[in-house]
Amino acid sequence: MGRFTKQSVRKLFLALPFTLLAAGCGSELDAQAGTAEDTQPAAEGVSLASTEQGIGLGGTYWWGTSNNGDTTTTIGTSTGRTCFLTGIQGNLKPAVAGNWSSAGTYMFAGNWIAFVNHANNKALSTGVQCLNTATNRTPEVTWRQGTAAKLLGAVTADRRCFLTRVEASTGAFTTSADYARVWNDGINWYLGGDLSGTGGARALCVDVPTGQGGWLWIAGEGGGFTENLAYNPGGVACLLSGIGGHFTTSDFSDGVSIDYNSGTRYFEMTVMNGKRGWSNCVK
Template sequence: MSTHHFARKLFLAAPLSLFAVGCGGDPMMDQSLANETAPAEAVTETAAPADASLAASEQGVALGGTYWWGTAANGLTSTSIGTSTNRTCFLTGVQGNLKGTSWAGVGVFDYAGNWMIFVNQSNGKALSSGVQCINTATNRTPEVSWYDGQAAKLLGAVTSARRCFLTQVEAAGGYTANSDYARVWNDGYNWYLGGNLGAAGGARAVCVDVASDQGGWLWIAGNPGSFTHNLAYDPGGVACMLSGIGGNFSTSNYTDGVSIDYNSGTRYWEMTVSNSKRGWGNCVK
C-alpha cells in the first residue's frame, strides 16, 4: 500500500428521472489520448459543497466523498478512503486496461472497518477506478460476487428503499469485447447481479436503503468516439453511481472507459463513455 495526495473540491445533488440510450460518438475527448499513457498514480477526493445545507433541507442523501485512483503499477495498490460505519461506497468509474495475463480489477472493498479503493493488475498499463460514498449504511447487504458462466446472483428482495450498485469489476479475459457486460437490476420482486462475458471475469455489488430513486440511464459510445451526457439534475441531495458496465476495456488510457461525475457548473451528474463502452447509471436521493 502506498500513500498519495488528496485534493478536495465541491459537490452535491436533487431530482429528475429518465431512461436514455446514447449511441454514436460526439468527439468530446481528445482522440490523441488513445495512445498509451505514462505510468502514474494518484488519488483525489471530492467532498460536499459549500451549499451542503441545501441538501439537508431537502432531506436528500448526504455524500460521503468522491474518489479517483489510477495507476500503471503491477500488483494490488490500495488506500483507505475512510470509515465504513454509517457510510457505503460504490463504483462510479472504470477506465483503462483490464486486459492482462491474469486477474485484474478495480473498485472498493470494506476492510477492517474502512473502505479501500484499489487497482489490481499485472500488465503495467493505465487502469483507474472512480468511487462515490454516501453517508448511510441502513440495511446494507453483504457484498455479492458474480462470475461469467454463473447464474445471476440474488442480492436481496425489492423493497421501497433498497438500491443496488456495483462495488468492483474483475477480469481475466473478460471485458475485451463490445458485447461483454455485468450489471445489477430488479424484476419487481428481487435484485440481481449478472451479465454476459466472453471470457473469465465478473463483478461485485452491494445494496443499501436510500429513500428515493431519481432515475436510471444507459449510455453507449460508438467506436471510435466519446461523449458526455446528463443524468440527474442536482440542486442538493442526489448521488449517482454505476449499476453496470460493458465493452472492451483494453486501452492503456485513464480517460478511456465509463465514468460518472458531477458538473458543478450545470449542477448535473454526468456520464462519460468512450470507444464502444456502455454504462448503466442510477441516481438516488
C-alpha cells in the first residue's frame, strides 16, 4: 500500500474539508529504543526473525475538517483491533463558553470511528493508529479536570495504555502548561493531567508483548521540530500516551503528530508552538 507524507496529508486537509487518509495495513513497523522508559530487551536465545514479527498494524488514519458539527467516519471493525491517538492539530477552543470540542477515536456498533466535533469554524484534525489486537482490552475511561486521576487497570507484563481522544470546553488546552496523559506507577495505570479550564481526555489499555521506549518532546513558542522516536525494522507501533499545550490555532499543521518515515525507517514526532507530546512505542 502507498504511504502519505506529513506534507501531502496537510495539503489534502486544506483542499478537502472532509478527508480520510488510510495507510499501512501490514506489520512493517519495530524498534531499538533510545530514551526508553519502558524498554524490554529480547530474551537471550530468541532469533532476530521472531523478535521482528511484532504487533500487526490495523490501519493508519487522518481525519480533519474546519466545518462545524460531529464529523465521523468508520475506520473498521473493533473485533481483534484496537485504535489509539497519534495526533491532534488545530483549534480545540469552543466558539461559545460552555460548549465542547473533541477529536479522536471510539468504538460504536462493532466498529472504530474516527471523529472531529466542534462548532468554531476552525481547522481541527486527528491521527489514529489501529493495532491488530484486542487481547485483554479494558473499557474506555474518561478523566475530567477537577477530578482525581482515573484508574485504567493494574500493571501487568503486557498491558499498554494510550489516549483515544481529547476534549475541551471553557479554558482547556489554552496554555502551554495544559496537558492530559496516561502513566503507571509500577502498580497501576492511570489517566489524568492538569488543565487551566474544563476539559479532559479518554484512554484504554490492551495487551502488547513488549514496550520499545518512551519519549517526551516539547516545542517552544513560535516554532517547532520533528524528532525521531523508535527505529523500525518491522513490527513496531508508536502511539500517544499524552498531549499538552494550547490548541487554539486554526491550522492543520499546528499540533502534535506521530508519523512513520519510510525513508529512514524511524517513527517521528512533530510538535509545534508550545505543544508537548508523550509517546510510547510497542511491539
